[in-house]
Amino acid sequence: MTDTTMAAEPIKLTRKDFASDQEPRWCPGCGDYSILAQTQKVMPDFGVPKENIVFVSGIGCSGRFPYYMNTYGFHSIHGRAPTLATGLKIARPDLMVWVVTGDGDALSIGGNHILHAMRKNVDIRVVMFNNRIYGLTKGQASPTSEFGQKTKSTPVGSVDYPVHPLMIALAAEASFVARTVDTQVDHIQKVMERAGFHRGSAFVEVLQNCLIFNDGAHRAFTDREVREDRMLVLEHGKPMLFGKNRDMGLRLNGLRPEVVRIGEDGITEADILVHDEASEDPTIHNMLARIYWPEFPVPIGVIRNVPRPTLDELIEGQIRDAVGRRGKGDIQQLLGGGDTWTVE
Amino acid sequence: MTTTKGHEVPVRELDRVTIRFAGDSGDGMQLTGTQFTRTAAVFGNDISTLPDYPAEIRAPAGSLPGVSGFQISFSSTDIHTPGDAPDVLVAMNPAALRTNVKDLVPGGALIVNSDAFTPPNLAKAGYAASPLADGSLKAYSVFAIPISTLNARALEGLDMTSKQVDLTKNFFALGVMFWLFERSMDPTLRWIEEKFGGRPVVAEANRRALQAGYAFGETTEIFHARYIVPAAHLAPGTYRNVTGNEATALGCVAAATLADRPLVYATYPITPASDILHQLSGYKSYGIKTFQAEDEIAAIGAALGASYGGALGLTGTSGPGMALKAEMLGLAVMVELPLVVVNVQRAGPSTGMPTKTEQSDLLQALYGRNGESPVAIVAPASPAECFDMAVEAWRIALKHMTPVVYLSDAFLANGTEPWRVPDLADLPDLRFAGPGDGATFYPYQRDGTTLARPWVVPGTPGREHRIGGLEKLDVLGTVSYDPDNHHRMSLLRAEKVARIADDIAPLEVFGPPDGELLILGWGSTYGAIRSAVERLQARGASVAHAHLRHLNPFPANTGDVLRSYRTVLVPEINLGQLRTVIRSEFLVDAVGFNLVRGKPFQISEIQMKAEQLLGDQ
Structure with a gap:
């Protein structure tokens, strides 16, 4: 996002300004409602006029998201939202562009596009709703469905191993990688706000519940009663502590992560890893993207956040350099360039 | 016309010459052809070229699949194709000779690099004996030149490997051709300077190779004439x-x-x-x-x-x-x-x-x-x-x-x-679609004439809206599953494209407005069809040519044009795709002429097909 997206005068928009006149049509109780509400809530914080904001989506339940945002919106085709967002951003560096997608859309049919939008550091925020199932097509296994999971398309259990979405984002060199949960309202807001202010390719996994086809997919660690013990809320510069009493933590034992309890076996807070989201070295970030319940608490928050020039900045920069070196090109001269001859 | 120029050989004037350069894909034939083309173009000839190269970047050296060719036709009159058959073939090795010589016109000039006719190369090309020695080429004027040897001699003393030296032999051949067709070396010398200016040895090698080839033409006694193709009479302008x-x-x-x-x-x-x-x-x-x-x-x-x-x-x-x-x-x-x-x-x-x-x-x-x-x-x-x-x-x-x-x-x-x-x-002003000035804005409100919808781009205040792949409600542009709306929108999208017919040039006819035969073409077959029609018309045949530039929609008068001739012939480099559409759209029983060989039609092929149809009537 370049400075031109900012309003000249501070504008005071509210959540309501970002709600379109369309009635959301997700199933009652769907986690998508919460993500929509929190997104609408944080949008005014960016100070970007709503006409300069574009939501692009693919196919699936998440694909409906743009219809409910009173910004510009493009509901495209399955898996291809990052491609449209990339072209839009190249043509219009002044716009703030979001991509809303799901686990099937982003990681199956659109896997290649996610990979390249991230590595090229396209200045887009990809918000992936991960319900670990195909919802809109009524319940087939998705690339994040569990091994052995019984679904409509896998009646005796899935034989596919699931992917780890955040590891893919990290492997693709996304410059911002985060995870949040649909039921944790404050946390979604925080993460969406961080993603919104990030410049470059941001990948946000939202663990989202599909009430109809995969209810409770994340419940084992997101339920109110257990979540403090089973999720690790990451904060930059803070030790990786968790648990109701914040007495459990993550440390490295050699090259392996290990859950330890403060006070046991002489463990002190000094033994606990301190989160550094800005570390260029991705080793710890990869570890955080990989560990999962039940072996480990599930990390949520911003895992990685590093500055890198964005695709649109680099393209504009090359144009600026070329104009600086040769002057602004004259198209008429270009047409008449090369070896020419004149017929009288 | 024959005049004597220089000290020895006569200069003959020709209307048109077609040359094909053929060699190994690593021999630089595309570059050689391009340089000759530039030179002919700058001189003012009308030109038409056809590069023909294998998909492999470097097929095995000397092999038949590795042959790369470049054909140029240059003329003092208006031409439409790179020529059916070359008058001159430059073959840098036996494989190039074998794959190309059948196209050379009888009596045509064949210039070969005799150094490349070694037993291994002959074997790779499938020759049991050297065609240079067995009399099999007697239909042509053969000029066997030891190009590799002569070129290496010209480059002696330069700090280059023998392999690097050999890579410049194409410019020796180019020099020979420049001499033979009285062309200035200046455009290519300029190109060498621009391209290799930073690498003085490479630049010098290419310069020497080119000049040595030219000098060879001048001093050798194997050529009995030089040829000049005067500049063409093109419309005034910069080309x-x-x-x-x-x-x-x-x-x-x-x-x-x-x-x-x-x-x-x-x-x-x-x-x-x-x-x-x-x-x-x-x-x-x-x-x-x-x-x-x-x-x-x-x-x-x-x-x-x-x-x-x-x-x-x-x-x-x-x-x-x-x-x-x-x-x-x-x-x-x-x-x-x-x-x-x-x-x-x-x-x-x-x-x-x-x-x-x-x-x-x-x-x-x-x-x-x-x-x-x-x-x-x-x-x-x-x-x-x-x-x-x-x-x-x-x-x-x-x-x-x-x-x-x-x-x-x-x-x-x-x-x-x-x-x-x-x-x-x-050129036309292309500043059309904008946000529109109306007080109300609907994403799918259409222009009354073209049915185009407004192009409102992100960043336009107050007009935030959503688009996408789901069916749109007419005018409003919101998502709609209404059956009648889908039918209406399907018709509107079809009608919008159909109305382009009112906004494009009518189909032009070259030749009589009605008659025996219309040859209808599209795309790159233009040159071959036009040349064939010119030849047939010169002999008094009732033949016209129409060429479609718009394939959807067709120009509004297309049906009328097609119905004005007894027979419509549609030559295509496919198995009859335009013909299928023409027949279904206009109920015209068009005849196809279809060859899918990966190469353009020859003029003579279309001419023969047309003559056959004319004869049948």
Whole structure:
């Protein structure tokens, strides 16, 4: 996002300004409602006029998201939202562009596009709703469905191993990688706000519940009663502590992560890893993207956040350099360039 | 006409000469041909060229599949094709001789590098004995020149390996040809300086090779004449030589200027379209943005995204890539945004013959999508015309808010001809669609004439709206599953494209307005058809030529033209795709002439087919 997206005068928009006149049509109780509400809530914080904001989506339940945002919106085709967002951003560096997608859309049919939008550091925020199932097509296994999971398309259990979405984002060199949960309202807001202010390719996994086809997919660690013990809320510069009493933590034992309890076996807070989201070295970030319940608490928050020039900045920069070196090109001269001859 | 020039040989004047350079794909035949072409063009000849190269970058040296050729026809009169058969063949090795000599006209000049006719090379080409010695070439004037040896001698003393020295022998051959056809070496010497200025030894080697070849022509006594092809009488103006791909790229750049919008070219490398990317990626100081996408789908997606943002979103590909782009093209139809998709057709199906030409993607362009999905289709007829048709593609896309498929092919893309440089001021104004000034705004409210919807881009305050691939409610543009609305919208999308017929030039006829035979063509067959028709007309035959540049919709008078002749012949480098459409659209019992060999028609082939039809009546 370049400075031109900012309003000249501070504008005071509210959540309501970002709600379109369309009635959301997700199933009652769907986690998508919460993500929509929190997104609408944080949008005014960016100070970007709503006409300069574009939501692009693919196919699936998440694909409906743009219809409910009173910004510009493009509901495209399955898996291809990052491609449209990339072209839009190249043509219009002044716009703030979001991509809303799901686990099937982003990681199956659109896997290649996610990979390249991230590595090229396209200045887009990809918000992936991960319900670990195909919802809109009524319940087939998705690339994040569990091994052995019984679904409509896998009646005796899935034989596919699931992917780890955040590891893919990290492997693709996304410059911002985060995870949040649909039921944790404050946390979604925080993460969406961080993603919104990030410049470059941001990948946000939202663990989202599909009430109809995969209810409770994340419940084992997101339920109110257990979540403090089973999720690790990451904060930059803070030790990786968790648990109701914040007495459990993550440390490295050699090259392996290990859950330890403060006070046991002489463990002190000094033994606990301190989160550094800005570390260029991705080793710890990869570890955080990989560990999962039940072996480990599930990390949520911003895992990685590093500055890198964005695709649109680099393209504009090359144009600026070329104009600086040769002057602004004259198209008429270009047409008449090369070896020419004149017929009288 | 024969005059004596220089000290020895007479100079003969010819109207037209066709030369083919053939050698190993590593021998630099494309470069040699291009240099001769530039020189002939700058001299003022009308020219037409046909590069013919294998898909393999370096097939095994000396092998038959590794032969690369470049044919140029240059003339003092208006010509339309690179010539049916070469008058002169330059063969750098036995394999090149074997694969090309059958095309040489009887009595034609055959210039060979005799050094390359070694037993191993002869064996690789399948010769039991040297054709230079066994009398099998006596139908031709054979000039066996030890090019490698003479060239190596000329480069003696330079700090180069013998392999490097050998790489310059093509310029020796070029020098010989420059002498034989009385051409100045200056354009090529200038090119050497520009290209190799930073590497003085390489520059010097190429200079010496070229000059040694020229000097050899001057001093040897094997040639009995030199030939001059005077300049052609082209329309006044400034000319340059362009390939179809170059002209396509320039046309799109010009269109962006005429539309006063940025051009974004998003593409994925594919033969024979990649040169468009190479060219446009060098135009940064002109503000042109290029994007090499991760795949064909991403390329058209990014182009459509750029169009959504208000730019000229352009993508380019060839057949296999076109297949992958189909779904996104359907989205472009649904969201009714301007988009141009360049398909440089090549021989298919599947990977087919990537470097060879074909016209077999017309039905794909027309029908290759799910649903009722109309797009406009245009096709340039010659390399230079690629410029005009690229501007035309954008004119249609922008004015009518529709995706346009632009069907070029490998022959147009790599072939060259002189192009009269236009003045931007003479080209159409392409500043059409805007946000509209009305107090009310609906995303699918249509223009009364064209049925185009408004192009309101993100950043326009107060007009935030959503578009997408789901069916739209007429006018309002919200999602709709209403049965009658879907029927109405399907008709509207079809009608919008059909109305383009009111906005394009009528189909022109070359020849009598009615009569025995009309030859109807499209795309790169133009030159061969026109030349055949000229020959037939010169002999008094009742034959006309009409060439379609707009394939969807057709010009409004197309049916009337077709019905004015007893027989309609449709030559195509496919198995009858335009013919199928013509028959279903106009109920005209058109006759096909279809050859799919990966190469252009010869004039004589079309002429013979026409004569056969005329004789049958």
